Amino acid sequence: MSDTDPILVNTPSGAVRTPRAWISKATAELLAGLIARELKARYKGSVFGFLWALLVPFFMAFIYVVFLRLLAGRGVSAESVMVGVFAWQYTVQCVQGGMTSISGNGNLVKKVFFPRIFLPIAVTLANLANYLMSLVVLFVVLGILGALGGAGVSAWVVLLPAAIFWHTVFNLGLALLLGGANAHFRDTQHLVGVLLSAWFFMSPVMYDLSLIEPFAAGRPWLMPLVWLNPMTGLLTAARACVLPGAAFPWSAWPVAGLAIPAILLAAGVRVFQRAQRHAADVL
Numbered sequence: 001m002s003d004t005d006p007i008l009v010n011t012p013s014g015a016v017r018t019p020r021a022w023i024s025k026a027t028a029e030l031l032a033g034l035i036a037r038e039l040k041a042r043y044k045g046s047v048f049g050f051l052w053a054l055l056v057p058f059f060m061a062f063i064y065v066v067f068l069r070l071l072a073g074r075g076v077s078a079e080s081v082m083v084g085v086f087a088w089q090y091t092v093q094c095v096q097g098g099m100t101s102i103s104g105n106g107n108l109v110k111k112v113f114f115p116r117i118f119l120p121i122a123v124t125l126a127n128l129a130n131y132l133m134s135l136v137v138l139f140v141v142l143g144i145l146g147a148l149g150g151a152g153v154s155a156w157v158v159l160l161p162a163a164i165f166w167h168t169v170f171n172l173g174l175a176l177l178l179g180g181a182n183a184h185f186r187d188t189q190h191l192v193g194v195l196l197s198a199w200f201f202m203s204p205v206m207y208d209l210s211l212i213e214p215f216a217a218g219r220p221w222l223m224p225l226v227w228l229n230p231m232t233g234l235l236t237a238a239r240a241c242v243l244p245g246a247a248f249p250w251s252a253w254p255v256a257g258l259a260i261p262a263i264l265l266a267a268g269v270r271v272f273q274r275a276q277r278h279a280a281d282v283l
Contacts, residue, residue: 006058027032030114034122038097041127053130057086077208079145079243080137084205087238090131090145091171091231092196098125098175101283102183116276117269120175128168142242151244160241167234170261176268180275203231209241227253230260 101119108119139153146152182188204212209226216222226232233254240248248254 011014025117029123031118031125034118035126035129038122038126042126057082057089057134058091058137058141061087075238077243079142079151080208080239080246083142083239083242084207086131086134086138087235088200088205088231089134090127090167091174093127093130094124094175095169095178095192095196096172097127098245099178099180099182099189101175103179103186117176117272120272121181123132124168124172124175127171128164131164138242144230154242154244156241160238163234163237163241166258166261167238169265170230170234173261173264173266173268176272177264180268180272183275185268199229199231203229204235205231209236224253226256227257229261230257230264231232233257234261242268 098120101123102116142150142153178188178192209232212222212226216226233248236246236254237248237258239246
């Protein structure tokens with residue numbers, strides 16, 4: 001079948017026969033418009049605009065590094081903390097934006113006919129753009145620290161796009177799952193707010209696994225639980241790609257943890273598709 005062959009498209013007025021190439025172009029333009037809308041809405045009215053995508057994670061990393069070094073001493077790696085904070089913020093923004101992707105766009109959902117799944121996809125891709133901009137800050141800082149005698153950047157940085165892609169798969173799965181759930185159960189956003197705080201401390205955002213391993217030495221059940229937290233594998237993979245001396249342990253439990261994003265995405269698509277059928281009725 002060629003791109004010009006007609007296909008049936010369901011609209012509120014019935015099925016319409018439309019060229020496939022037109023659908024592909026219209027779909028791309030619609031998704032791009034939703035992404036641009038998401039980015040513009042986030043920084044609308046602010047003086048610094050998109051610059052906040054760089055400033056917020058940088059300030060957070062700086063604050064965390066300062067306080068951690070005051071509490072834990074000079075052994076805390078600023079580079080490791082920054083990698084963890086930037087990646088964690090990417091997930092948090094996708095969770096928060098994806099959760100309200102339907103409930104926060106009631107007028108659009110009710111009045112415009114389009115694939116609702118584009119809403120959490122647009123949120124995730126907009127946050128991916130922010131994350132990529134924050135990585136610009138990260139590599140600038142790593143370059144400066146390297147010039148001052150720091151470790152610099154790992155040669156495995158060429159694999160960072162693969163790690164970011166898998167992280168995006170995970171975040172999209174969360175956005176779909178929570179967006180569908182919150183459209184029907186508004187208590188979801190309050191529960192997720194509490195769980196995010198707990199998840200932050202259970203994930204190696206501000207520390208690496210060397211802090212846990214001595215404690216887990218006499219508890220063989222602990223490290224499997226740590227690795228079944230998907231953020232553990234994603235953060236460790238990001239550090240292994242960026243930081244010299246960091247490595248990802250390719251053993252059974254870490255690999256099992258890395259498989260969770262694919263499972264979550266499949267579950268998220270299924271839940272979202274079921275929830276969006278009646279979304280306009282409950283908004």
